[in-house]
Amino acid sequence: MGTLVDGTRRFAVDLHALRSGLGIGEFAPSGQVASGLPDLLRAREHGYRRIDAHTLLHLLNFEVMQPYSLDLSRPDLVCIQAIVAGSYTRWIGARMDLVPPQVLQISNVAASTSDTQAGRRLRGLLIVCEREHLLSHYRLDLASVPQAYRPIFLSREGSPEVLQLPLSATGIGLVDQMLACKYPEPLRGIFLGVKTVEFICDMVAQLHRPQRPAAPRALSGHAKRRAVEAAAEIYRREIADPPSIEQLALRVGLNRNELTAGFRQAHGLTPHAYAHMHRMERARELLGEGTLSISEVARRVGYEGYSSFARAYHGHFGHPPAQRGPAEAQPGE
Template structure:
């Protein structure tokens, strides 16, 4: 039997005027058996925007009845699925698309054991129009009530996912900074994600029906994984961690890297680190030990062996000035 939870995002938003984070247990009551995770709650981005990060396993089946009047909700899922009802219209929320809706009430159901990774951004509808530059004239007429009407519409505006959107969502989910840097980082990344989505909405054709075109979700996940390697070369994730973060299994991740980059994830990550190391060495100004540290090696010896194996010569030759 599903555990019934009720949530009013407007009440959460009012509470966020006093503090930066509201735990789910404060808004929903005891949730320890429902959301298996270190942190589950709602974060203030500014007076008009809040963020909810999904990064948990459902410990038991639950239904969430959410009141969200006047808010445009943007949902990006990297891993997992759940069912959602908007005015008795059922929809499946998964990684196939970015979903944008504004019905005053939504009900979702999640099954026990489901792992969900993603983000929900709730933004005041009028704020999107007045301060974020959303151009409603670019939105197909059938979907304009999402941005123009308080009562909303049961239909959801769906945009294709993109490697950059997946990458930013992953950065929000994976942020391990301590405060106050964590709050500043999450606010900046949330605004970056909103800017990308508003920009994409503004490029829609108002004269064409808006349908999510068929996209290769696996290829986009692989591109996002490659971006993680480039961004985190100083502390690269394991293949298992990388696969989890982009919503693939290990075999799909490995096969995808071979198809797109012609190599394994490990070899791709090594190539990125060695190319960065070579650039740093050629630019001069840093010792070999410092270059090693910047690309994720704890000591000179292990870095030197890896560099020799990759290029066929040691890092000292790369650091010598050209004659």
């Protein structure tokens, strides 16, 4: 149940022991790892998954109902933290750092403590990877890493310094795909394993590009543009069931006004108009292929019936939907 310190529950997790105790692909709910912690959270799933012999994944998609502290034992492990929305504080010895949204943080210390306040909603992930595996398997070129941060990857003791990079649009999209995964096991485990590797690859590629580490500050214009780019990709990917503006804003770490302003600046359209445009364009492509009925095309782009789709299509293009090849007759024929 954790210990009670000054009114705050305190829990402890040994990441080395956790990784050793799990088989590849296995998932440990946080209740097994830190008894009582799930009682402080509102979450569909909260725990740790072993991706391979060297890597753990912890997805964050929850609301904190009561404040808590989490002590992590993590020697010789590189922790990759990506928060899309929300924030918390992390202590490394006597040093306190903010773990902010839209920033990728990479660290390697023997132990750390995370403090999370009640009312916080967190969306993101933590990937824990053996240091030597990260170097050998992903071929990280340390010459591209700023000198001050190389001990993170070179030393078993690590470094109190935390390498911070902007969270890329690809990274935001990968976090969202993992959090949105609805596959049952074992497909869920396979999907999350692939996406975890993809996320690490994107991080290494980003490290290999010359850039300055990101400073912990309020969202910059660049960060907001990356979030808008990720939101646009979500609309394109989920064309058959697009999220609401409120849902989309939460998923990319912006508020509704920031998201709307960002879409107007980047695309000259509101988020709703952008999603509608892509649904109509995709419908025209499918109709042009001539292999699906109009009713099936309507379903593919998120319309429950022919009539509502036909009205939307006519309103967008100025003419009713029509096939260009053989397919079943329209309703009523």
